[in-house]
Amino acid sequence: MAEGKMAGTERAEKSGRLSVVATATDDIRVVSLAGEIDHDSGDTLRRALDVSDTPRPRIVVDLRQVTFMDSSGINILIAAHRAVSEADGWLRLAAPGEAVIRTLSLVGVDAVIDCRDTLRQALSD
Template sequence: MTDTHGAQRPGRLSIDRSSVNGVRVVALRGEIDHDVKDVLSTALLPRDGQDGARLVVDLSGVTFMDSSGINVFIAAHRAQAGPPGRLRFAGVREPVLRIIEIVGLDSLIPCHPTVEEAVLA
């Protein structure tokens, strides 16, 4: 399933959802800011009747993220069923990784170089 929220505007966020070995994978492309926080929340938070225990967010296509994204990811982490830390990041680019590290989000949500490694973690 693909959401194209804002796809007609360069840099806006697009969202692709898939499943790999029973793990939900949400691939993001574009910018994460205040304008897209609600659609991002909808994409990441478990739906009614959906197991939210395992989620990988592929950030390899994200070029910018502000505090709105940080807040959404913290909420998504808290919403995961089962043991803490079942949310994983994959493919985080250097500018976004720097933000994640500065605020300490990487200590809460592990970062992996690839989706495959994040799924197996």
């Protein structure tokens, strides 16, 4: 990733149809997801977005390889956004595909959580 210095992989998990890899670049946690976000994979995503004991967390969720997201994923993203905001940080969504952005738009999440077209844009201030 040319955007900044990578600090390495923090955690990699796979839960059924969802793969989660968390890395850090320039003190921003990048959570890269691949597969489907649904009720069965929700706990994996929830753990990856946990900010307890993290001062001023900055998180980018890379959605470019997510093929499906239901209301479980929406609820997890909203809860994470709330927790990050309360900790005086921010959460951004990066590169959602057509199906995912349609879901985010239908329920208005894209108006609440900052959505960027690319990972590079999401990592920029």
